[in-house]
Amino acid sequence: MDQALSVPDPTPELLQRAAAVRRAALELGRLDNGARRRAVEAMAEALEAESEVIVAANRQDLESAEAEGLAPALAARLRLDGPKVASAVEGVRQVAQLEDPLGRRQLHTELDRGLELERITVPLGVVGVIFEARPDAVIQIASLAVRSGNGAILKGGREANASCRAIHGALRRGLAASAVGPEVLELLTSREESLALLRLDGLVDLIIPRGSNALVRFIQDHTRIPVLGHADGICHLYVDREVDGAQAVRIAVDSKTHYPAACNAIETLLVHRQAVATFLPAAIAALRAAGVELRGDAEAQAAGVPMAACDADWDTEYGDLILAVKVVSGLEEALEHIARHGSRHTDAICTSDPERAERFLASVDSAGVYHNCSTRFADGFRYGFGAEVGISTQTLPPRGPVGLEGLVTYRYRLRGHGQIAADYGSGGRPYSHRPLPL
Missing domain, CATH: 3.40.309.10 (Aldehyde Dehydrogenase; Chain A, domain 2)
Known part of the structure; x- marks a missing residue:
């Protein structure tokens, strides 16, 4: 991506769409495990039902890419035939069966009698994913996002526009048959929108780039939103x-x-x-x-x-x-x-x-x-994650193929009965810090 490109402010229309994703994500994050699991299964059924439409759209993209002389490596990533769609659907179904990543109590401590602290896994919120070619990335990321209670704003390369539109339409129709609002998945189709996505801090919680070194470096250099990914695969x-x-x-x-x-x-x-x-x-x-x-x-x-x-x-x-x-x-x-x-x-x-x-x-x-x-x-599906949102080479977690665990964070919850901090410390009550069962 050209480093000289300027990053525009998001348009009012894009802000509205991003805000709609965030509202839908908040509702999704409140649903129980069964509802989220059924939504992902409905996405798989819709993809299977519309596989011929998706493959036909991909052929259209491949023909355009061939006419424009797309690099062989990108053309290979762009191709999405029937067996590849079937494999992606199998991955979505595997994601549906994974253990619920939300609501896990990672820590449970009594600070004092009647004052209990716990750390609970919760969704990130909204992820923005920008990728080149690889229309199957829409399938992987959408299924992981919904299963983990997150919204997703997706932007594929222009070479995959027809494929991405067909996949996105099928996914949203699948969600419409479930308890999850289709607005939780948004697709961007222009370069201007993908650039403006980098300015959606406050509405987007994580950017995941999947593509060339140049793409990843550009995104890292032009956003205040945290970025997860890798620039090179040497x-x-x-x-x-x-x-x-x-x-x-x-x-x-x-x-x-x-x-x-x-x-x-x-x-x-x-x-x-x-x-x-x-x-x-x-x-x-x-x-x-x-x-x-x-x-x-x-x-x-x-x-x-x-x-x-x-x-x-x-x-x-x-x-x-x-x-x-x-x-x-x-x-x-x-x-x-x-x-x-x-x-x-x-x-x-x-x-x-x-x-x-x-x-x-x-x-x-x-x-x-x-x-x-x-x-x-080195692949999320082969690791048993069902799919992956990307591969991270950073030192801090998540690292390697990133599945559901990369799309959750945690929240500390403290429940008390009127305690105040001034009652503790020097000359006051001591903390018990007693471990409690998870």
């Missing part, structure tokens, strides 16, 4: 000297080729010098057979990687069938490389040595750190 796979070579090849191929446009696909393959002879030739053959363009350092080229890597390759998220390969002296150099060039998203090690595996898992400061498995598992 993921690594390190193949250690003691390794099951055939297993490591399968993991490398899956991590790169299963969905190369995803942020959890690897962009760099690090290989221990002592594993070059046993692992790298087979890996090169398998990756090239899968259509991967390989770029390597001098040692990797000597082992058969056909192209030279430049310094920029170690810091690039390709989102495509391109992989940088580097030979390292061992675990310590691999850790140093990841610390310097990684994006704290997801990194993995292939090794048969449990001590080195544990050192890797304890040393890599990423949201996901894996041993002997593909980085493609």
Whole structure:
């Protein structure tokens, strides 16, 4: 996104729409678990009933994107065929069955007799989500928002406008058949509206960007609303000297080729010098057979990687069938490389040595750190969250794939019988601070 763009003030019409979402969210947050669960199930039924309409709208978007020369990585994220809609509907139904995230008592303490403190989970309020391509993000985020008692204002890229409109219409028709007001889900369709969304502090409680580095950085720099997300997905796979070579090849191929446009696909393959002879030739053959363009350092080229890597390759998220390969002296150099060039998203090690595996898992400061498995598992659906609102690489929670728990906060409630603070402290009554059952 162009950093020179100015962020306009929201129009009166946008303010009214955002206020309507907030009012509907307040009502939604008061509904019980059963009502929210039934609303999400109704959303799934509506999506299933209108799947052909959604797929047809997506074909319209794909045709326009092809005519405009949309980048292959974005085109892959834009595509929404029948099986993908069916998978998304399955995710919505899984969200409906998840444990209620609201009303959980996290803390219960007696400050003094008759003065009890508790901490209870409550909805955030309204989330604003801005994403590129990925029309299925509307489905994921809407289901998680309703299940957790939140409103959502959604803005997809213009390349996905027809798809987003069709999905949004189905979701709202589903909600209309439930106890939840359809106004709880709002869709923005213009760039001006998405920019003005960044100025809706007071009406929107959290912004979640899903897209390019440029999009995320722009949003972080131009709003006072808290932002949850990640700018880069530079993921690594390190193949250690003691390794099951055939297993490591399968993991490398899956991590790169299963969905190369995803942020959890690897962009760099690090290989221990002592594993070059046993692992790298087979890996090169398998990756090239899968259509991967390989770029390597001098040692990797000597082992058969056909192209030279430049310094920029170690810091690039390709989102495509391109992989940088580097030979390292061992675990310590691999850790140093990841610390310097990684994006704290997801990194993995292939090794048969449990001590080195544990050192890797304890040393890599990423949201996901894996041993002997593909980085493609970094996904809310695969984690059992049903769906995700995004992936966060920040240190503070929530971190990694963010599901329902990322859309709730908590509130302290204190119940008393006329107590005042002046009665306690120096020379006054002591606090008991006695833990009570949750």
